[in-house]
Amino acid sequence: MIKIAVLGYGTVGSGVVEVIRTNEKVIDQRVGEELRIKYVLDLRDFPGDPVQDIITHNFEDILKDEEVKIVVEVMGGIEPAYTFVRQSLEAGKSVATSNKALVAKHGASLLKLAKEKNVNFLFEASVGGGIPILRPLHSSLTGDVIEEITGILNGTTNYMLTKMFYEGADYEEVLKEAQDNGYAERNPEADVEGYDACRKIAILSSIISGQQVDFEDIYCEGITKITVEDMKYAKAMGMTIKLLASCKRDGEKLNAMVAPFLLHREHPLFSINGVFNSIFVHGNMLGDAMFYGSGAGKLPTASAVVGDIVEEAKHLNRNLGVGWSEEKLALEDKKDVKRRFFVRMKGKKEDFEEKLTEEFGMLQYAKAEGVEGEFGFLTPVMPEGEYEKKAETFRDSILGMIRVEE
Amino acid sequence: MIKIAVLGYGTVGSGVVEVIRTNEKVIDQRVGEELRIKYVLDLRDFPGDPVQDIITHNFEDILKDEEVKIVVEVMGGIEPAYTFVRQSLEAGKSVATSNKALVAKHGASLLKLAKEKNVNFLFEASVGGGIPILRPLHSSLTGDVIEEITGILNGTTNYMLTKMFYEGADYEEVLKEAQDNGYAERNPEADVEGYDACRKIAILSSIISGQQVDFEDIYCEGITKITVEDMKYAKAMGMTIKLLASCKRDGEKLNAMVAPFLLHREHPLFSINGVFNSIFVHGNMLGDAMFYGSGAGKLPTASAVVGDIVEEAKHLNRNLGVGWSEEKLALEDKKDVKRRFFVRMKGKKEDFEEKLTEEFGMLQYAKAEGVEGEFGFLTPVMPEGEYEKKAETFRDSILGMIRVEE
Numbered sequence: 001m002i003k004i005a006v007l008g009y010g011t012v013g014s015g016v017v018e019v020i021r022t023n024e025k026v027i028d029q030r031v032g033e034e035l036r037i038k039y040v041l042d043l044r045d046f047p048g049d050p051v052q053d054i055i056t057h058n059f060e061d062i063l064k065d066e067e068v069k070i071v072v073e074v075m076g077g078i079e080p081a082y083t084f085v086r087q088s089l090e091a092g093k094s095v096a097t098s099n100k101a102l103v104a105k106h107g108a109s110l111l112k113l114a115k116e117k118n119v120n121f122l123f124e125a126s127v128g129g130g131i132p133i134l135r136p137l138h139s140s141l142t143g144d145v146i147e148e149i150t151g152i153l154n155g156t157t158n159y160m161l162t163k164m165f166y167e168g169a170d171y172e173e174v175l176k177e178a179q180d181n182g183y184a185e186r187n188p189e190a191d192v193e194g195y196d197a198c199r200k201i202a203i204l205s206s207i208i209s210g211q212q213v214d215f216e217d218i219y220c221e222g223i224t225k226i227t228v229e230d231m232k233y234a235k236a237m238g239m240t241i242k243l244l245a246s247c248k249r250d251g252e253k254l255n256a257m258v259a260p261f262l263l264h265r266e267h268p269l270f271s272i273n274g275v276f277n278s279i280f281v282h283g284n285m286l287g288d289a290m291f292y293g294s295g296a297g298k299l300p301t302a303s304a305v306v307g308d309i310v311e312e313a314k315h316l317n318r319n320l321g322v323g324w325s326e327e328k329l330a331l332e333d334k335k336d337v338k339r340r341f342f343v344r345m346k347g348k349k350e351d352f353e354e355k356l357t358e359e360f361g362m363l364q365y366a367k368a369e370g371v372e373g374e375f376g377f378l379t380p381v382m383p384e385g386e387y388e389k390k391a392e393t394f395r396d397s398i399l400g401m402i403r404v405e406e
Numbered sequence: 407m408i409k410i411a412v413l414g415y416g417t418v419g420s421g422v423v424e425v426i427r428t429n430e431k432v433i434d435q436r437v438g439e440e441l442r443i444k445y446v447l448d449l450r451d452f453p454g455d456p457v458q459d460i461i462t463h464n465f466e467d468i469l470k471d472e473e474v475k476i477v478v479e480v481m482g483g484i485e486p487a488y489t490f491v492r493q494s495l496e497a498g499k500s501v502a503t504s505n506k507a508l509v510a511k512h513g514a515s516l517l518k519l520a521k522e523k524n525v526n527f528l529f530e531a532s533v534g535g536g537i538p539i540l541r542p543l544h545s546s547l548t549g550d551v552i553e554e555i556t557g558i559l560n561g562t563t564n565y566m567l568t569k570m571f572y573e574g575a576d577y578e579e580v581l582k583e584a585q586d587n588g589y590a591e592r593n594p595e596a597d598v599e600g601y602d603a604c605r606k607i608a609i610l611s612s613i614i615s616g617q618q619v620d621f622e623d624i625y626c627e628g629i630t631k632i633t634v635e636d637m638k639y640a641k642a643m644g645m646t647i648k649l650l651a652s653c654k655r656d657g658e659k660l661n662a663m664v665a666p667f668l669l670h671r672e673h674p675l676f677s678i679n680g681v682f683n684s685i686f687v688h689g690n691m692l693g694d695a696m697f698y699g700s701g702a703g704k705l706p707t708a709s710a711v712v713g714d715i716v717e718e719a720k721h722l723n724r725n726l727g728v729g730w731s732e733e734k735l736a737l738e739d740k741k742d743v744k745r746r747f748f749v750r751m752k753g754k755k756e757d758f759e760e761k762l763t764e765e766f767g768m769l770q771y772a773k774a775e776g777v778e779g780e781f782g783f784l785t786p787v788m789p790e791g792e793y794e795k796k797a798e799t800f801r802d803s804i805l806g807m808i809r810v811e812e
Contacts, residue, residue, distance in 0.1 A: 019549050019691045029616075030548045032727070124546065130692045132546035139545060140530065140538035142436045143425050143712025210435075268698065271677050285425045285709040286536045289699035292674065293692065303691040306549025314727065321438070321720065 002031065002313045005039040005062040007084055008075035009051060012098050012125070013040065015302030016072055017051060020309075027306070031313040038068055063087055070312050072305060073097040082106055089113045089121060094316070096308035098125035098301055104199040108212045111323040118319050122308035127200045128153060128277050130300030131293040132307070137207055137281075138322050144283030146208040150246035150405070153200040155275035155295045156184045156191040157223050157243045161260075162273040165240050170228045183275060193222035194243060194258040201245035204279075205256050208247065211329035213256065219334045221259040230402060232368035233344065233376045238265050242272070244405060253332035261405040262342050335385030340404040342366070342378050345397045349375040352397070359390045374399060408437065408719045411445040411468040413490055414481035415457065418504050418531070419446065421708030422478055423457060426715075433712070437719040444474055469493055476718050478711060479503040488512055495519045495527060500722070502714035504531035504707055510605040514618045517729040524725050528714035533606045534559060534683050536706030537699040538713070543613055543687075544728050550689030552614040556652035556811070559606040561681035561701045562590045562597040563629050563649045567666075568679045571646050576634045589681060599628035600649060600664040607651035610685075611662050614653065617735035619662065625740045627665040636808060638774035639750065639782045644671050648678070650811060654743075661738035667811040668748050741791030746810040748772070748784050751803045755781040758803070765796045780805060 006013050020027060020037060028034050039062050040051045059080075062068055071088040073095055075081050081102050085095050089110065097103065103110075103123045114121035124134045128151065137146070152158050160174045169177075175192070178184035190196045202215035223243050234241050239262045247256040263270050268290045272278040277295025282288055294300035311320070345352060349365060356363055356377065366376040379387060384403075391398060412419050426433060426443060434440050445468050446457045465486075468474055477494040479501055481487050487508050491501050495516065503509065509516075509529045520527035530540045534557070543552070558564050566580045575583075581598070584590035596602045608621035629649050640647050645668045653662040669676050674696045678684040683701025688694055700706035717726070751758060755771060762769055762783065772782040785793060790809075797804060 023549060023551055023691065026551055027549060130689075131695060132542040135546050136538040136542055139717055140541045140713045141709070142716040143429060143433060143709045145429055145432055283536075283709060285429065285705045285712075287700050287703075287706050289537060289697075291695075291697060293695035297693075299691045300693050303547070303549045303689060306691075307546045310548040311545055 001034040001036055002069050002316070003036055003038040003067045004070040004072060004309060005041065005068045006037060006072045006074065007041045007059070007081070008073070009040050009042040009044070009046065009055070010074065010076070011298045012074040012301050012305065015298035016074060016305050019299065019302045019306045021050070027310060030310055035309070035313055038065070059084055063091055068093060069316055070094045070096065070309055072309060073099055073102070074305065075099070076101070078102060078105060085110060085121070086113065089117055089119060092117050092119055094119040094312040095121050096305055096312060097123045098305050099123070100126040100196070100199045100203065104202045104215050107203065107206060108324055108326040112326065115319045115323060118317055120312045120315060120320050120322070122312060122322065124308050125301045125304035127203050128279055128291070129293070129295040129297060130303045131277060131279065131291050131295065132304070133279050133291050134207060135311070136291070141281065141283055141286060144285045145249070146281060146283055147249045148246070148282040149204050149208060149279065150244055150269065151201065151204070151279040152242055152269055152272050152277055153197040153245045153279070153295065154191055154243060155277055156188070158272065158277070159183050159275045161223060161226070161241055161243065164226065164228070164231050165234070168228060168231065171224065171226060192224055194220045197243060197245040198258045201247055201256055201258060205247040205254060205329070206324045209254055209329050210324045211327050212324060213329050213331065217331055218256045218258060223260050225400065226260055227400070229344065229368065229371050230400065232371055233342070233366055234262055236368040237262070237366050239263055240270055241402065242269060244269070250332055250337065254329065255332035255334065255337045257334060259403055261403050263405050267405065335388070336383050338381050338383050340378055340381050340406070341387050342376060342402045342404055343391070344374055344376045344399040345394060346374045346399055347397055352394070356394070359393060378404065407440040407442055408475050408722070409442055409444040409473045410476040410478060410715060411447065411474045412443060412478045412480065413447045413465070413487070414479070415446050415448040415450070415452065415461070416480070416482070417704045418480040418707050418711065421704040422480060422711050425705065425708045425712045427456070433716060436716055441715070441719055444471070465490055469497055474499060475722055476500045476502065476715055478715060479505055479508070480711065481505070482507070484508060484511060491516060491527070492519065495523055495525060498523050498525055500525040500718040501527050502711055502718060503529045504711050505529070506532040506602070506605045506609065510608045510621050513609065513612060514730055514732040518732065521725045521729060524723055526718045526721060526726055526728070528718060528728065530714050531707045531710035533609050534685055534697070535699070535701040535703065536709045537683060537685065537697050537701065538710070539685050539697050540613060541717070542697070547687065547689055547692060550691045551655070552687060552689055553655045554652065554688040555610050555614060555685060556650055556675065557607065557610070557685040558648055558675055558678050558683055559603040559651045559685070559701065560597055560600070560649060561683055562594070564678065564683070565589050565681045567629060567632070567647055567649065570632065570634070570637050571640070574634060574637065577630065577632060598630050600626045603649060603651040604664045607653055607662055607664060611653040611660060611735070612730045615660055615735050616730045617733050618730060619735050619737065623737055624662045624664060629666050631806065632666055633806070635750065635774065635777050636806065638777050639748070639772050640668055642774040643668070643772050645669055646676055647808065648675060650675070656738055656743065659738040660735065661740065661743045663740060665809055667809050669811050673811065741794070742789050744787050744789050746784055746787050746812070747793050748782060748808045748810055749797070750780055750782045750805040751800065752780045752805055753803055758800070762800070765799060784810065
């Protein structure tokens with residue numbers, strides 16, 4: 001019998017308990033022996049709950065119990081999660097976590113420690129919820145150089161943008177609705193400013209590069225400035241707007257970014273709607289692939305955590321080789337990354353056309369039904385630094401800019 | 407250094423050589439030591455080709471060479487592939503293959519042999535080409551009871567159906583075009599009759615059930631009877647027609663089928679177009695997930711084979727536990743599986759309406775623009791056996807039936 005401990009009995013923690021209890025029989029078959037929860041750590045008591053007899057308030061109980069081979073950290077936040085995970089690994093216990101903040105910040109050192117102790121530190125649920133993506137990258141796409149990972153990694157913002165696109169609703173209205181039905185937090189900053197997606201793409205970037213990518217180094221722009229007019233232009237151009245988190249290889253360097261992007265109808269991520277997440281991968285041999293599913297939610301996230309627990313139970317005392325070095329990766333400067341830009345300007349196209357052509361070359365103009373007193377255009381492909389310089393001339397008239405994903 | 411041998415220098419075999427040579431550096435890093443091809447087995451010689459010096463015509467050279475730890479079978483067909491794979495495993499060599507016919511027929515016994523010899527027999531490329539699906543099922547979705555796998559598993563037929571749907575082309579015309587540009591074989595039977603997809607869903611069914619599912623037991627219907635009119639009705643109903651290979655849990659039993667299905671616009675497989683493959687999975691905890699990519703082609707398929715080679719190289723002399731028992735699984739009788747059916751009848755709706763309602767209950771009638779002298783209807787949900795009995799009454803007037811995937 002393999003005994004495990006679950007740190008935190010919140011949404012994901014109670015989901016992990018539910019998954020293990022519901023699917024006990026098949027899980028035991030897959031592990032090859034019985035997998036049982038010995039402790040649940042939480043500050044609260046849960047009288048009447050199935051876990052009432054295994055609740056502990058003291059992490060030391062778990063740490064000192066040699067029977068506990070796997071610790072499941074689903075508390076969230078950096079502390080005390082980091083200390084508990086570190087101590088668990090040092091004590092020779094494997095750890096599974098859904099904590100993206102912890103992995104983005106301390107992943108490299110915790111993976112190193114797990115390797116030293118010949119145990120495992122796995123975190124499939126930290127990116128894309130229930131979607132298997134980290135293990136496929138580590139164990140399946142190993143014949144490829146991964147040239148691109150672009151994901152819709154935040155369900156809340158994708159739900160909001162989908163509503164804005166299909167229903168013409170404005171940002172504030174959609175945010176309120178998302179909050180009312182529980183898709184968005186009362187303080188929605190982590191989602192709408194892109195911080196959540198940013199930590200996830202930092203983890204993916206570290207995995208494909210094999211080096212530490214700090215989320216603070218990734219340019220991150222949320223969806224708070226996306227307007228009804230932007231969506232009208234997108235529609236008129238046969239495109240949509242999605243919050244993309246991407247990491248791309250450009251020669252020897254990687255560049256990474258989180259921002260709203262205009263996407264063409266042919267792009268595989270175009271039709272990913274609602275709270276779903278999807279991750280597009282391009283390998284130099286594989287070509288295009290995509291992974292789709294529930295990026296959040298109690299049971300899908302718990303499903304991914306339990307997948308890690310089973311993998312750890314099957315490989316007790318045998319490190320699986322997941323890891324990246326603590327050496328920090330220098331990302332390509334966003335100013336050097338080439339793409340097209342969609343720009344909205346106030347005024348009449350006729351008054352600007354000559355000057356714009358002089359500055360940008362041939363432009364593709366766009367009109368959107370019901371949008372008056374302004375016009376839009378798509379620039380040619382150019383480095384973002386060059387765009388910024390050229391745009392400076394028109395600063396007072398530019399209403400907004402959205403990058404284009406080809 | 408780990409030495410491997412490639413059996414067969416056809417499309418996939420030359421792809422495997424290309425992937426390993428192109429990505430040598432990253433592959434060696436992932437394996438942890440150098441991975442090199444020592445032999446390529448083929449009946450032919452390849453003067454001037456990079457492999458000319460490592461070609462052998464004699465399998466015994468490979469079998470007797472103890473340096474060769476991994477044998478890559480990419481010849482296709484049952485014999486001599488089966489004998490070579492069996493002998494390789496018996497000699498303590500791991501085997502990676504893309505050969506779906508071999509796996510569907512002899513998978514259980516070869517997996518058992520690999521386990522006895524403490525080596526591995528992997529076959530990711532046999533289902534879905536470059537798409538990682540078998541390893542995710544085995545190593546990631548292990549917290550779930552898989553309740554459904556439904557895939558577009560054949561690129562040729564999906565290309566043809568896509569053309570028929572979007573361009574209104576007829577079957578013969580599209581088949582000729584697919585043959586002319588190399589998407590379909592001169593003898594297209596394996597694709598258009600569904601045999602290829604059937605072997606793949608047999609493998610997936612065996613994996614999720616843990617028992618042998620014989621492809622001969624799976625009802626298999628191809629796309630040869632799909633007409634321009636069928637597509638017109640599909641469009642009129644806001645649906646499309648796809649060749650689906652599916653395996654679903656219905657209580658204690660599994661049912662499996664390959665057939666053309668009508669799909670609603672909201673179904674995740676609706677928008678999978680062209681030669682791409684996609685596999686939809688529903689887990690009892692995970693909910694819906696989908697895996698998408700190139701289901702065939704030299705390099706995508708080779709990418710999956712190389713992923714298996716790397717996994718085997720990382721786990722030499724350690725069986726990874728992939729397997730299903732040789733005990734045959736009894737599938738649910740197709741007559742007991744409940745669904746809706748779309749039926750086309752010649753004549754006037756008015757002449758049949760009363761009798762149809764008497765037989766089937768309330769029907770949903772469909773009209774398609776430009777289709778004269780006939781009408782269509784959707785039945786309520788009912789077991790296929792019941793549908794067949796009721797349809798018998800109208801046998802002489804029924805032009806065709808297509809199942810509906812809800």
